[in-house]
Amino acid sequence: MPQSLRVFCMLCLLAAAGTAGAARWEGRVFHDMDGNGVADPGEPGVAGVVVSDGRTLARTGADGRYRFDARDDAPVFVVKPAGWHLPARADGLPATWHAPRAGGREDGDFALQRRSMRRDGALSVLVFADPQVKSLADVDYYARDIVDPLAAAGGREADLGISLGDIVDDVAALYPDVNAVTTRLRVPWLHVPGNHDVDPGVRDDDASLAAFRASYGPDTFAWEEDAATFLMLDDVVMQPGGRPAYVGGLREDQFAFLEAWLPTLPKDRLLVLGVHIPLFDTAAPGRPATFRAADRERLFALLADVPKLLVLSGHRHTQRHYRHGPADGWRGDEPLHEFNVGAASGAFWSGAPDAEGIPDATMADGTPNGHALLEVDADGRYRLSWHPARRPQGDPARTDAMHLHAPRVLRRGAYPAWAVYANVYMGEADTRVEYRIGDGEWTAMQRVERPDPWLAAENARDDAAVALRGYDRSPEAEPSLHLWRGALPTDRDAGEHAVEVRAFDRWHGEQRAGTRYRLQDREETRGPAPHP
Template sequence: MKKVLFTLGVCLFGMLGVAQDTAKGVVYQDINKNGKQDRREKGIENVAVTNGVEVVLTDKNGKYSLPVSDDAIISVIKPSGYQVPVDANNLPQFFYIHKPNGSPKTKFKGVAPTGKLPRKINFGLFPIEESERFTSLIFGDPQPYTEEEVAFFAEGIVKELEGVENVSFGLSLGDLVGDNLDLFNPYILATKRVGIPWYNVLGNHDLNFDVKEDKYSDETFEAHFGPANYAYNVGKVHFIVLDDVLYPDPRDGKGYWGGFRDDQLAFVKNDLKYVPKDHLIVLAFHIPISEPKGDPFNDAHRQRLFDLLKDYPNTLSLSAHTHIQRQDFFDKSMGWHQDKPHHHYNVGTTSGDWYSGKLNKDGVPISTMRDGTPKGYAFIHFDGNQYRIAYKVAGNSDDYQMEIFAPKVLKKDKRTRSRLYVNYFMGSENDKLYYRIDGGDWKKMHYTREQDPAYEVGLYEWETSTTLMEGRRGSNAMESTHLWKAKLPTKLNEGTHKIEVKVTDRYGKTHTATSSYKILK
């Protein structure tokens, strides 16, 4: 038995570094929100606390104890029915960083030396009335490379969300900035204006590139946002945030690769021990686990993650990174263990196609993405362990869910190769779109994998213009995963004819759009 315990200890210490001390403290009800435990403020039992690998529950008095190395972050996993404090910038304060010697020296400043481990690391939580029905706001890749692009983000995205109501928290899915980590603070100040608690994911453009080990690539991120791997609960939903950017790439030491370290997967395993099986598990990371081109993600790591989730029938995972929007569904043939497929949502970005395209009336780039998805953000509406996602196009109405591309004029009674195209931004090949002309019978559209012609028309305007255009040409079009097409009839009377399109989404809501074309002799 002693040999077994010694082996487990060595494994743990190998993940954490050499264990040098023990962190102790209390998770308590901070009724008066003064940041300290007063005499009448009781400890909270059965709250999970982690050192980034191990996860323990507080005892009946709210006490916990965890081993720590000289490079550790102790964090509380927010239980349902409580809120963690936020700082002046609306960043949740659920962690304590223990780096006695500070971060290694890098181009961008990391964590300053924290000194000796405190005698107690306490976490005060505020009791709240927390419904099982709530909404979160999701940003993909703000990714400004300059102060000007921070202003584009603030004016084009944040401005229309200032003072948003009935939203519990926001979450940015990485690439908070574009390599210049000095822009973290301007990004924070911009996002603060939304006015809700804001969580953040580490992206491949948020890294300390001048390090030789992956575990040090997030030092500046930690200094601004805390741990890159953490979890929290709201209602019957358990959120797990993970850094899935391996840098340097363990295969050749060059660039990065999508995947997880062993200590991260150990954290997930230990965390899930205390999550009820009927709860919804929402995983958030930056690089999608489903990106089809090349070899961007370690498939073996994805399978290890799926194995850890095998007893959880209700799941959702979120990513960004690609600057397109995509829905993927993993079934048993792809390594998923449940009968119900796992839904992976690659969210459209707030920077769109990297702040490219024409400028709108406010001087902000339109920045439609390469698959024809307009830039925007997502709302996820939760009800118990179920969810419904709504994508909101920035600067447009809530009901703008698809773009119709149709010829303007067709010749009467003549065959044509022209087609009606519809880009349904939240769609996948599982959806069925229908169209009709002039109120006639509804007909099914054909799902297709092509480049969005509406995006291409806008793109090639840059080549055909005889004058310089404001803004910057966008990226070349790529195959869209949410495009449908159909033939348009020409055996109609001369004049204008109405096109109607409808789809009922996977949550039962029907979306419609209209357009028109002319028939001439």
């Protein structure tokens, strides 16, 4: 075969490969003025709106119409523009996407309705990580422990909600039950897949999220609000037959989407990146990395020109802040803040139940289960907070910001080897934490990386029990990254002494908690030391 003919055949094959598995999609993004979800005569199109299959972008024209070749195995979604909202699907989730339909021409209209912006231009976002239900009993815990208290409080007047993966614990049949609970909050809700949301028995990564996509649509998508833009990415790469069976990373189609979409972002708006597996490495020494370094560096290179950026991740069932720098491949002017959010399920719905039958669910670092709240101002500045699912009312030692642990009684005059501990849930290495005894001077507490003593005591109670105290016992306490210690003086008068702790949160200022301990006199009863 002549060289020229060989080249021509090769080009034909490449062209065929590039269009194989594609469907011609066209549709219209329109202003749904009467809210019926149907494009009625006289309802205008909305120009400049992005529609995508998670790889290729199309943008609507002046008449609101778009047209492009989309993958026939991927949902097609609209990037909701700021100032608009979407109607709800039958399951209560936002109508952001159309299911893939292989072959031929596909029609996909999207209805948008005008949304009035808050007077201050701010945004309030509920953030859940790892609800991770494995049974209807867990769905009930999720409802009564996390969602119903929020619903009773008006959903904290949130504008948006996010779940950062592991919606279920390998039981995709529970998606409708979880959705029925979450949508009680009447807040538009976005979902990222986790490693426990993949289909059982998957043979490759491409086919691992069929059930998730059937319930939630795209695993890569974006959503725009006036104060912030949200980018949700599936970062679980399955490795069937490998060890481990998955790793953190991104696919080529996701990079193609990012390369096309990121340059269109307004520079004055915060970009919130939501993923399941943390971007920072959490592997023990000598173990494989938990996130592919090449993918992280490639992602960071694409994000380097984004001036306002926040990463939210889940997966770990502990809580911490991480500041990415040059060692992680981040080249921005300031460290990149990643908030690794504690789990809604805590320690997988384990631990002794309370009076209402809900498991304690404290995580291995001592953080109580609950949810995070992200508040974004109109200028892109943000605030984060953690909200425990429940705490004993009237107990000053357990607040939304921290809990304290201290001995109840010490011998007066004993060597001061015992301490009050403060687990400050949103604490970082530079958080200022102080304590005082009575009306004494405030003294700096020492940050320590050791197991939370309250959880260690709970482990001891589980050890001593002759029968299971709950379905599963609490997790073994592991070193916490947000624990502070202050030695308790024993040279005071006999009797009870108040202990007060204050922590200075970078977003919400001074937070306080208190407890008490007692000093007791005891006569010396020990005899002389024995001879060696």
